Amino acid sequence: MDVKRAEASLLQEQKALQGQVRTSEEQLRWFLDHTQAIVFIKDTAGRYKLINNRFESVFGLLRDETIGKQDSALFPQELAQKFRQNDALVVEHGLSMKFEDPVPECNGPHTYFSVKFPIHDAEETLQGIGGISTDITERKRTEAERETLVSSLVMPMEPFHGHPNGAT
Numbered sequence: 001m002d003v004k005r006a007e008a009s010l011l012q013e014q015k016a017l018q019g020q021v022r023t024s025e026e027q028l029r030w031f032l033d034h035t036q037a038i039v040f041i042k043d044t045a046g047r048y049k050l051i052n053n054r055f056e057s058v059f060g061l062l063r064d065e066t067i068g069k070q071d072s073a074l075f076p077q078e079l080a081q082k083f084r085q086n087d088a089l090v091v092e093h094g095l096s097m098k099f100e101d102p103v104p105e106c107n108g109p110h111t112y113f114s115v116k117f118p119i120h121d122a123e124e125t126l127q128g129i130g131g132i133s134t135d136i137t138e139r140k141r142t143e144a145e146r147e148t149l150v151s152s153l154v155m156p157m158e159p160f161h162g163h164p165n166g167a168t
Helices: 002-034 053-059 077-093 137-153
Strands: 038-043 048-051 097-105 108-120 126-135
Touching: 002 053, 038 053, 077 097, 077 108, 077 126, 108 137
Parallel strands: none
Antiparallel strands: 038 048, 038 126, 097 108, 108 126
16 A cells, blocks of 8 residues: 555656646747747757757747758858857867857848857767857947947047247
8 A cells, every 4th residue: 555655746746846847948939939039959969959949030040840850951051151160169168259240131130149159968078059149230230330430520620830938
């Protein structure tokens, strides 16, 4: 009888833990799909393992079309090569790194500030690369406008030829 109670208790505990895991996964998916940042995870071969809704909308790619594929199968060669070079730097240095990535979109080129980082398992074995990319196009445009405005307001100074009190 004690064995049956123990089994029932273990089964109940297992179901409760499964429910907690499911809830946690649902919350994470909800969080990822409601951020304005592009979020992704790639394995060590550069194949996408996870993308969020923002990734899909920016690149016009569906999750089912993207998971398991490398950049070279999804993006123009130049862009795919840039993404892979950045990934390689993260792997080589084993650190979180920051990049500015130009990305063509349907309404013109955009600039993304990307943070890429290595993902390790519990034994510290590299499992892949994670990334979070935020569109900074508007900020870059505003900075460029400000620089243009400032440079137009600064008047070049003519060299002074003469005596400070006006005497020549």
